[in-house]
Amino acid sequence: MKPVTVIGGYVSPYVRKVLVALQLKGIPYEIDPIIPFFGDDRFSQLSPLRRIPVLIDGDLALTDSSVICQYLEDRWPEPALYPRDVAARARARWLEEYADSRMGDVVIWQLFNEVTINPFVFGVPTNQALLDRTLATDLPGILDYLETQAPASGFLFGGPSIADVSVAVFFRNAAFARWQPDPARWPKAVAWIERTLALPPFAALRPFEDKLIRTPPAQHRAALAELGAPLSAKTWGSTTLRRSLMRG
Numbered sequence: 001m002k003p004v005t006v007i008g009g010y011v012s013p014y015v016r017k018v019l020v021a022l023q024l025k026g027i028p029y030e031i032d033p034i035i036p037f038f039g040d041d042r043f044s045q046l047s048p049l050r051r052i053p054v055l056i057d058g059d060l061a062l063t064d065s066s067v068i069c070q071y072l073e074d075r076w077p078e079p080a081l082y083p084r085d086v087a088a089r090a091r092a093r094w095l096e097e098y099a100d101s102r103m104g105d106v107v108i109w110q111l112f113n114e115v116t117i118n119p120f121v122f123g124v125p126t127n128q129a130l131l132d133r134t135l136a137t138d139l140p141g142i143l144d145y146l147e148t149q150a151p152a153s154g155f156l157f158g159g160p161s162i163a164d165v166s167v168a169v170f171f172r173n174a175a176f177a178r179w180q181p182d183p184a185r186w187p188k189a190v191a192w193i194e195r196t197l198a199l200p201p202f203a204a205l206r207p208f209e210d211k212l213i214r215t216p217p218a219q220h221r222a223a224l225a226e227l228g229a230p231l232s233a234k235t236w237g238s239t240t241l242r243r244s245l246m247r248g
Helices: 013-025 043-046 065-075 088-124 128-149 162-178 189-199 199-214 217-227
Strands: 004-007 030-031 054-057 060-063
Touching: 004 013, 004 189, 013 030, 013 065, 013 088, 013 199, 043 054, 054 065, 060 065, 065 088, 065 162, 088 128, 088 162, 128 189, 162 189, 199 217
Parallel strands: 004 030
Antiparallel strands: 004 054, 054 060
8 A cells, every 4th residue: 555645743633633543544654744834835735724734645635634534534444433323423523523623722722832832933922811711711621521521431432433533632732731631620531531542553653742842843854764754755844934824
């Protein structure tokens, strides 16, 4: 099987979601580990909103992690990441959407962005009032909801599904921003997240993520090459810093 190409850095939760899906399905891939702020004009043509990930499979280029994961499911249906039962499949899609939208907004743009991206990439001071509200209200609200959805054991639909993966990916970024949910306050949710993050595909990505979170973007390729990451020969990156066209 010819590898697909993924454009996007390992630290992104949306890239992480696609990479875990690829590994759960046994689909080989190569990666161009750019962050979207350093994509070139060709990247803009592939991703008009200048967001990651982008998946390239032959002549097909797709953006948006949910679109990509549904494509992977349709093209390589086994092992399934979406439940076969219609009602369960709808619930899985809802939790994927909740993660992509609400969790993405809070965990990435209100927490991770304020603690890491703004100060260290753009040189913008942390908005402390926004960060305080995020820690006091928005993150607890998300965990309150996840506690009502979490299974008592195992995963939501038997084996690991897109719903389990979509929720768990954000907690790696929360940890990078030095925030961990309280297992005493949210025991079911925290145990579910920990079970999911302990899956082999997540464990395989962890060394790359841990390395990149401490490495300047210009050195990402070299650092990943030392770790044996499956790098693409081609890059869509540049040295010009540009913001994406949408926040989330």
